[in-house]
Amino acid sequence: MYRETGAGSLGPLATQDDATLLLLVQKGDEAAMALLYDRYSKVVYSVALRVLRDPASAEDVLQEIFMQIWRNPDGFTATRGSLGGWLSVVSRNRSIDMLRRKRPTEQVDDMQLASPYNLGDEAERNSMMEKARSVIFLLPTEQRKTLEMAFFDGLTHSEIAEMTGDPLGTVKTRIRSALSALRKAFKA
Amino acid sequence: MNTTQHFDQDDLALFAMQLLSTAEATAIVQHVEQCSDCRSELASVQGDLAAYAHTVDLHSPPAQARERLMKQVAREKKIVAISRTATSEEPVRTSTTTTLGIGSSYLDSYDEQERSFVSKFLPWAGWAVAAGLAVSAGVLYNQRSALRATAASNAGQLIRLTADAAAARQLLDTMNDTTAMRVTLQKPATAPVPQARATYIAEKGALIFIASNMEPLLPYKTYELWIIPADGHDPIPVGTFQPDAKGNASVIMPTLTKGIEAKAFGVTIEDAGGATTPTMPIIMAGT
DSSP states (O other), rough: EHHHHHHHHOOOOOGGGGGHHHHHHHOOHHHHHHHHHHHHHHHHHHHHHHHHHHHHHHHHHHHHHHHHHHHHHGTOOOOOOOOOHHHHHHHHHHHHHHHHHOOOHHHHHHHOOOSSOOTTSSSHHHHHHHHHHHHHHHHHHHHHHHHHHHHHHHOHHHHHHHHOOOOHHHHHHHHHHHHHHHHHHHHH | HHHHSOOHHHHHHHHTTTTHHHHHHHHHHHHHHHHHHHHHHHHHHHHHHHHHHHOOOOOOOOHHHHHHHHHHHTTTTTOOOOOOOTHHHHHHHHHHHHHHHHHHHHHHSHHHHHHHHHHHHHHHHHHHHHHHHHHHHHHHHHHHHHHHHHHHHHHHHHHHHHHHHHHHHHHHHHOOTTTTOOOOOOOOOOOOOOEEEEEEEEGTTEEEEEEEEEEOOOEEEEEEEEEEEETTTOEEEEEEEEEOSSOOOESSOOOOOOOEEEEEEEEEEEEEOOOOOOSOOOSSEOO
16 A cells, blocks of 8 residues: 655745755655755756756756656765755766766765755855855966866866876876865865 | 775875776775775865866756656656554464454364364464465565566657657648748859851861850950861861850851861851951860
8 A cells, every 4th residue: 555745744845955855755745856956956957068068968967867866865865965066966977977978887976975065055055156166266277277177078187188288197286276275265 | 905095185086076997996986985084085075076066157957857857757656655553463463363263162162182283383374374475575566666667668768759759740840831931952053065066068068057055255256167177278267157145156058168178177266357367266176
């Protein structure tokens, strides 16, 4: 015997945090799923679009990721930290996989993620975006370009070294320095 | 695995971005499983990358993407089993009570040996029933999984077919639209090439020359036909001609000396009235 469950006793959905919404999704609550989509679809789609540069493919990635949440919400709860952060990184990884025409890499999707921000809160999310953008804008051009080539274009450090003519070590250092600058800014 | 030799942030960042070889990535996975320091650092790197991902210019997905997702969600509606509050002992107790309730009148008439037989094998019968139910449940679960997989596959196929049908409909609509602009494209036409045919009987001095597609000339110019004698003498003028508006022209039976064997014929452009020697170039020639 089966039954469907709803959000009835948990108050207005829009004010619920990610963990509560995931719990409701786990119980088959479609309204909670819609709310998670409304909360994070923009960033997931934008990251995919930046990597793939093709709206139809970006939409496929968006669909795939949110259906993964619907089918297996247990995989996101508690241990993963920020759902918004996790979704943005997974969107990038899935898009790179699509670019390379390879199957999704489970071992990297199955990750812990530490974020000092609550990306479920729109105001906090916007604040984090602004801060991250300003940090990246102030980076030396080489660092910014190198991180962009690695993250958004999916180029390996060897490929970047070959394209820019820089030594491998320099490429690695630039990536690390750029990420360190981000971390430092958020800790400040 | 040596957990004391940690991976640095460079490698963990490359790992997090899936930019390492399979062997390198595997080594990190194995190490991180056992090393809490590297696990913690990797989580921080993932957090850094998440922050970086949020620097992207934001674009809203198309409205139909939400609709598409929610339709798919509805298709894969979850069914959650009601959690029964009964303890595992209850069915046994109920079963026992029932058995005893029914059996008590019989038991009064049976001897102690039969009672012993019943009490010995009845519990096993319960286990056998439970095992049978477990097997049935397993079979049903597999059937349900297979049906769900088939349904998901069919749903995907339906989406593809719907998209194909929409594309086909759009194609037909475009072809049948009366307001559509219709243009036929072809290779640009080239100017027709001037051509002429000469029929000549040397011994009779008879010649018919008919030309077509001749370009118009300036008023003080004229075409002139020449016979190039086979004996090597100078070209002999046959006559002048002007093409009409359609580019057609002819020289019919001009006065010619009989018996001049022709090696070739040629046409030149001369001043009005003609010339006694051809002016180069020869614009048409034939042998």
